[in-house]
Amino acid sequence: MSAVLVQDRAVTPTPRPPRVRSIVSALGALPTFVLLLGAVYCLFPVAWVLVAATKSSGELFSTSTLSLGSSLVANLGELATYRDGVFWQWMANSALYAGVGALLSAVVSGVTGYALAKYAFRGRALIFNALIAGVLVPAVVLAIPQYLLLSKVGLTDTYLSVLLPSVISPYGIYLARIYAAASVPEDVVEAARTDGASELRILTSIALPMMVPGLVTVFLFQFVSIWNNFMLPYIMLGDDKLFPVTMGLYTMLKQGNTTPALYTLVVTGALVSVLPLIALFLTLQRYWRIDLLSGAVKA
Amino acid sequence: MRLDIAKKAAALGLGLALLAGCGGGAEEATDGPVELSFWAWAPNIDKVVDKWNASHPDTKVVVSKQAQGDDLVTKLLTSAKGGNPPDLAQVEYQALPTLVSNDVLADISEGAAAAKDKFAPGIWDQVTLGGSGVYAVPQDSGPMMFYYRADLFEQYGLKVPTTWDEYAQTARDLRAKASDKFLGTFSSNDPGWFAGLVQQAGGSWWSVEGDTWKVSVDDAATKKVAQYWSGLVAEGAIDKAPMYTPEWNKALNDGTQIGWLSAVWAPGVLKGNAESTLGKWAMAPMPQWDTSAPRTGNWGGSTTAVTAGSKKQKAATEFAVWLNTDPAAVEALVTESGIYPAATSAQEAQSQPPAFFPNQPDFYTQAAKIAATSSGFTWGPNVNVTYTAYKNAMGEAISGGTDLVPALTKMQTATVDDMKANGFTVGG
Numbered sequence: 001m002s003a004v005l006v007q008d009r010a011v012t013p014t015p016r017p018p019r020v021r022s023i024v025s026a027l028g029a030l031p032t033f034v035l036l037l038g039a040v041y042c043l044f045p046v047a048w049v050l051v052a053a054t055k056s057s058g059e060l061f062s063t064s065t066l067s068l069g070s071s072l073v074a075n076l077g078e079l080a081t082y083r084d085g086v087f088w089q090w091m092a093n094s095a096l097y098a099g100v101g102a103l104l105s106a107v108v109s110g111v112t113g114y115a116l117a118k119y120a121f122r123g124r125a126l127i128f129n130a131l132i133a134g135v136l137v138p139a140v141v142l143a144i145p146q147y148l149l150l151s152k153v154g155l156t157d158t159y160l161s162v163l164l165p166s167v168i169s170p171y172g173i174y175l176a177r178i179y180a181a182a183s184v185p186e187d188v189v190e191a192a193r194t195d196g197a198s199e200l201r202i203l204t205s206i207a208l209p210m211m212v213p214g215l216v217t218v219f220l221f222q223f224v225s226i227w228n229n230f231m232l233p234y235i236m237l238g239d240d241k242l243f244p245v246t247m248g249l250y251t252m253l254k255q256g257n258t259t260p261a262l263y264t265l266v267v268t269g270a271l272v273s274v275l276p277l278i279a280l281f282l283t284l285q286r287y288w289r290i291d292l293l294s295g296a297v298k299a
Numbered sequence: 300m301r302l303d304i305a306k307k308a309a310a311l312g313l314g315l316a317l318l319a320g321c322g323g324g325a326e327e328a329t330d331g332p333v334e335l336s337f338w339a340w341a342p343n344i345d346k347v348v349d350k351w352n353a354s355h356p357d358t359k360v361v362v363s364k365q366a367q368g369d370d371l372v373t374k375l376l377t378s379a380k381g382g383n384p385p386d387l388a389q390v391e392y393q394a395l396p397t398l399v400s401n402d403v404l405a406d407i408s409e410g411a412a413a414a415k416d417k418f419a420p421g422i423w424d425q426v427t428l429g430g431s432g433v434y435a436v437p438q439d440s441g442p443m444m445f446y447y448r449a450d451l452f453e454q455y456g457l458k459v460p461t462t463w464d465e466y467a468q469t470a471r472d473l474r475a476k477a478s479d480k481f482l483g484t485f486s487s488n489d490p491g492w493f494a495g496l497v498q499q500a501g502g503s504w505w506s507v508e509g510d511t512w513k514v515s516v517d518d519a520a521t522k523k524v525a526q527y528w529s530g531l532v533a534e535g536a537i538d539k540a541p542m543y544t545p546e547w548n549k550a551l552n553d554g555t556q557i558g559w560l561s562a563v564w565a566p567g568v569l570k571g572n573a574e575s576t577l578g579k580w581a582m583a584p585m586p587q588w589d590t591s592a593p594r595t596g597n598w599g600g601s602t603t604a605v606t607a608g609s610k611k612q613k614a615a616t617e618f619a620v621w622l623n624t625d626p627a628a629v630e631a632l633v634t635e636s637g638i639y640p641a642a643t644s645a646q647e648a649q650s651q652p653p654a655f656f657p658n659q660p661d662f663y664t665q666a667a668k669i670a671a672t673s674s675g676f677t678w679g680p681n682v683n684v685t686y687t688a689y690k691n692a693m694g695e696a697i698s699g700g701t702d703l704v705p706a707l708t709k710m711q712t713a714t715v716d717d718m719k720a721n722g723f724t725v726g727g
Binding site: 058062148239240241250251256260 | 336338340341342345361362363364365366367368370374377378380381382383385439441543545548549551552553562564567568569570571572573574575599600637638
């Protein structure tokens, strides 16, 4: 790494004709430009939601796309009182599904990944290969079989019907296994065993703390995917008191030909519903960053 | 290295306890207060149901608001297969045969047959499917009408068209006077709208004799309608962008679309999507193919149905009848949910025009007259397939700039193939 830097530094001072230099710096700006383009492409819809949420229903389709409207507060008020505040119920449901689901998923993934990485037992390869296959099967495909299975045990249309399928994430387990193999050194585990620590204690006091950055990643991935999940709750739930916010907004949008869609409320609701995700990313980001620096045995 | 037996057992026990703790509630006592679940999408329907709950302490109806239309049909089919459907559901007329042939809906003739004379015969036929059973109670209907911007019609010196020939001419005249405006649009995204136009033209897509179905999605009347719109689209006399998109909403707002062939519920949609045009619209009967025998079709409209899987069908039927025939309930449906009631007496009772049409005080008097000219229509057991084929084939024709009539053949083929695949006998 440092060798490259030194070499770089050695090269740059050699004088170049001004034209070549300007071409080089223009080329250097190219990646930045492409990245900026990408950022605009991704952020423009978000900006649109932000602007559109400030418009009243009269303004939404009649004023220019990017001009701010006058009724953000009114929209929020209307959203908050829509059907006696059912929107907050949906938000709370989403928080429950995503929060509890992602937490359990991170724990399950951590324990499973650790076991798969650190213990040699019969069938380990089989289990792991089955998990890899699970990564390849999209969750959407599983929703109907899961519905039919859960309806056999009478669990559909309950909180558990959405929570249970969300807890097992093949990708999370896969990630945790890779992470455990890389971040929990065999030496540390052996040393703990020599000191007489039980397997459970090794797991909870040594392995899991070392795996925290990886588990935070699993948590975040699961949280976002559960929060944005539509198909599973759509199939599982009939009671609108149990809906997550994605489905709630959908019912507001799909009111049929005969009644107008509640566009302003849906747009405002969409804005409010991404706020927790943004907050979560901002607060958990630092755990994510330290994973490259941490580790128990440094060379 | 190995988990000991005790820990395994503890983990298993915890899992079972979790399952058991939350799996209850499957069976319910038959006497004592019952609770009925009701899937519906009509706005504010919960407020109407509150009235029932206030006066019927023994039967509590719990509304669960769902997404409208095809989505709800799919969901009802899935939940019936899973064995836990709601007790009651709001169902559109064209979805009834699909649900009945999949055994999702209960025959409620015992409790609901007496409500027959509260509805126009054409409407009632749609919930009996022409047989002796009753599979739902009609809730609202959607006789089609022509809506236009009265102010812009005056500005451009246009006359309200009474025939389809006049409609085409008016569309051309408007284009000549204001090249950025359209009298209407052909929506390849709204099969229900097209089906309404076909009903008006006297088309008949399905009929059943004994156990044999006859399917004629490409009959002469349907071809006539497709031909007519194909010509208008080809010459650019009307727009070809789908309805119910943000662009279309914008076009309604800024006067790019100055007319809409819609149904009686249009004022509510216009209010929601084009609030700035309050009081500028007017309603007239549909343009006619034959002025000596005025007709209209139906677009939209729904019923309240009881599911076959419900264990409380008697109470549910009682509620369905109450919701759609009790004067106070229907009145609440009209004022709270903004529907156009199917019950004949309630149609006549409406004296105030919709709030969005203060300029047309006799709106509902006219509407009732138009509703009386509705043509009957028999829906088949796979309207969803026909509708999907419409969206695909028409959408393809519109974006390819080709004739619309061949799309009907595709719709016919898709419909017949699907019915045969599902074991229906389809005759020539």
